[in-house]
Amino acid sequence: MSSTMIELLWQSLLETVVMTVAAGGVSLALGLPLGLLLIATDRGGIWEQIALNRVVGAIVNAGRSIPFIILLVAVIPLTRLIVGTSIGVVAAIVPLSIAAIPYYARIAELSFREVDPGLVEAARAMGGNRWTIVSEVLIPEALPGLVAGFTVTLVTLIGASAMAGAVGSGGLGDLAIRYGYQRFETEVMIVVVVVLIALVCALQWVGDWTAMRLDKSGRFGAEP
Amino acid sequence: MNALTGTFDPSTIETPSDSSEPPVIRLNAVTKRFGATTALEQVSLTIRRGEVLGLIGRSGAGKSTLIRCLNGLERPDSGEVEVDGRSIADLGERELQPLRRRIGMIFQHFNLLSAKTAADNIALPLKIEGQKRAARRARVAELLDLVGLADKGDAYPAQLSGGQKQRVGIARALAARPALLLSDEATSALDPETTDSILALLKDINRALDLTILLITHEMGAVRAIADRVAVLDGGRIVEQGPVWQVFATPHSATTRSLLRAFQPSLPEALATRLVPGLGRRSVLKVVVVGDQAREPLLAELALAVGARASLLHGGVDTVQGRAVGALFLELDGRDPTNFAAALEFLRQRASEVEELGHVVDDD
Numbered sequence: 103m104s105s106t107m108i109e110l111l112w113q114s115l116l117e118t119v120v121m122t123v124a125a126g127g128v129s130l131a132l133g134l135p136l137g138l139l140l141i142a143t144d145r146g147g148i149w150e151q152i153a154l155n156r157v158v159g160a161i162v163n164a165g166r167s168i169p170f171i172i173l174l175v176a177v178i179p180l181t182r183l184i185v186g187t188s189i190g191v192v193a194a195i196v197p198l199s200i201a202a203i204p205y206y207a208r209i210a211e212l213s214f215r216e217v218d219p220g221l222v223e224a225a226r227a228m229g230g231n232r233w234t235i236v237s238e239v240l241i242p243e244a245l246p247g248l249v250a251g252f253t254v255t256l257v258t259l260i261g262a263s264a265m266a267g268a269v270g271s272g273g274l275g276d277l278a279i280r281y282g283y284q285r286f287e288t289e290v291m292i293v294v295v296v297v298l299i300a301l302v303c304a305l306q307w308v309g310d311w312t313a314m315r316l317d318k319s320g321r322f323g324a325e326p
Numbered sequence: 327m328n329a330l331t332g333t334f335d336p337s338t339i340e341t342p343s344d345s346s347e348p349p350v351i352r353l354n355a356v357t358k359r360f361g362a363t364t365a366l367e368q369v370s371l372t373i374r375r376g377e378v379l380g381l382i383g384r385s386g387a388g389k390s391t392l393i394r395c396l397n398g399l400e401r402p403d404s405g406e407v408e409v410d411g412r413s414i415a416d417l418g419e420r421e422l423q424p425l426r427r428r429i430g431m432i433f434q435h436f437n438l439l440s441a442k443t444a445a446d447n448i449a450l451p452l453k454i455e456g457q458k459r460a461a462r463r464a465r466v467a468e469l470l471d472l473v474g475l476a477d478k479g480d481a482y483p484a485q486l487s488g489g490q491k492q493r494v495g496i497a498r499a500l501a502a503r504p505a506l507l508l509s510d511e512a513t514s515a516l517d518p519e520t521t522d523s524i525l526a527l528l529k530d531i532n533r534a535l536d537l538t539i540l541l542i543t544h545e546m547g548a549v550r551a552i553a554d555r556v557a558v559l560d561g562g563r564i565v566e567q568g569p570v571w572q573v574f575a576t577p578h579s580a581t582t583r584s585l586l587r588a589f590q591p592s593l594p595e596a597l598a599t600r601l602v603p604g605l606g607r608r609s610v611l612k613v614v615v616v617g618d619q620a621r622e623p624l625l626a627e628l629a630l631a632v633g634a635r636a637s638l639l640h641g642g643v644d645t646v647q648g649r650a651v652g653a654l655f656l657e658l659d660g661r662d663p664t665n666f667a668a669a670l671e672f673l674r675q676r677a678s679e680v681e682e683l684g685h686v687v688d689d690d
Contacts, residue, residue, distance in 0.1 A: 220435060226399060227429070228426065228427065228450065228502075229425070229427035230423070230450075231420075234453075234454055242441040242442065245441065318483075318484060319440035319484050
């Protein structure tokens with residue numbers, strides 16, 4: 103493989119990492135509170151607001167149901183509004199984030215649902231307010247699940263970022279399509295796939311290890 | 327304490343130890359419905375300062391709803407709930423929060439936070455109260471010591487046994503120095519030995535800290551072990567209440583009788599199946615004796631006084647709250663109604679309760 107190819111590969115890897123980390127960060131910052139809102143406002147939640155819950159739920163479902171490739175194109179005007187351009191790595195972060203926020207919101211909601219309702223009841227019986235329940239019960243108890251779910255979100259983002267090549271974002275997926283597929287450079291294709299596999303494996307391993315370390319309940323298979 | 331003396335005088339037991347202080351909890355005609363089902367129906371109950379009140383009932387009797395009405399997690403449809411002499415009906419969620427800190431609670435499944443160490447679990451009510459870290463640490467050490475887990479502060483709940491978890495639960499419930507400890511089936515998930523040790527700990531705490539305890543359970547054994555008074559809940563109503571020894575000796579409601587079945591002698595099946603109503607050669611009486619009555623030579627005196635020869639079929643004398651409580655099944659010749667009536671009259675004077683069960687028909 104030529105040195106330009108290696109440079110291109112390195113460049114693409116960086117682009118993929120930037121897109122994944124940036125969109126992942128946004129999905130964490132907005133998806134986590136959204137997941138919390140979904141569980142808190144649901145029936146029997148700590149801030150029961152059924153109407154609000156249905157509205158937020160519908161928005162999240164809508165976001166989740168749009169195929170990413172369509173979302174990518176559909177949000178171009180919004181992307182231009184936010185980042186000033188509709189092409190490149192930074193531009194791709196907008197649709198990636200928009201897809202990842204509802205995705206992680208649902209995952210976070212599931213993790214919060216796993217928390218034993220008896221613990222929330224105990225905190226309420228202790229005289230704790232909603233903030234206490236969120237900060238002392240829901241988040242710490244759901245944390246291993248939240249971390250595991252975030253890992254899944256990042257892996258999904260790596261996959262989705264390949265499609266973002268359609269708006270000229272670059273990245274590993276884009277490299278594989280342009281060189282490996284369109285120019286029949288099988289070698290490039292194989293290398294990219296290997297790098298992607300390694301990236302996903304490393305990410306998954308770090309995520310699993312962190313979740314295991316954070317878990318004190320024994321559910322994730324580790325000694326507390 | 328009245329309950330530990332040997333005298334037979336219910337009136338002294340019904341008197342609160344200090345009438346100037348309001349009761350810790352007072353429920354007045356509390357009714358709570360969920361749709362068509364009535365969870366609580368006109369429940370009136372007073373929990374006096376320093377007592378252990380047992381609240382017993384089968385699952386679905388309304389125990390959980392009653393607890394949730396006490397700490398304002400549930401609002402009654404009608405009736406009053408007073409905590410420390412103060413009605414909680416008009417309090418909003420924000421005003422209820424400090425009040426809930428006055429009520430510590432322990433649970434059947436412990437409900438400890440798995441992500442926090444034992445020490446941090448115990449510290450949580452203090453954190454909610456807004457105490458500083460140093461103050462929390464000192465109090466937690468004190469509590470760990472109290473429940474016998476001084477060396478387990480850094481352990482996570484998953485590393486503790488059921489009994490240890492419940493001890494942490496108790497320490498956590500006591501952290502904010504509550505006026506009342508609510509024990510919600512706290513021993514139901516524990517094995518018999520651990521149950522005994524947890525009950526002993528609760529009794530110790532009740533005595534040492536003069537802490538009022540509401541012991542909610544479906545196990546008569548737990549009530550018998552540590553409660554001073556007992557209230558029996560069935561179908562959302564309180565069907566019976568009184569000092570534990572009295573309820574054990576002379577239960578009136580069918581629910582209480584069935585809950586007590588395992589604790590009381592009953593007529594052996596071989597005899598019970600051949601029992602028919604009315605008097606006969608082998609008439610059977612159930613005689614309940616309480617306290618000093620159980621020490622009298624009842625059968626000998628019966629023979630001397632009325633010349634009736636009674637034989638003991640079955641029975642036993644147990645000790646509840648330091649009092650002898652016994653049930654004896656006697657067989658008497660009932661063919662002479664005058665003599666039998668005299669015997670019955672004599673027994674009624676010497677025992678707490680005499681019940682005619684009928685007579686046994688012989689096989690042949």
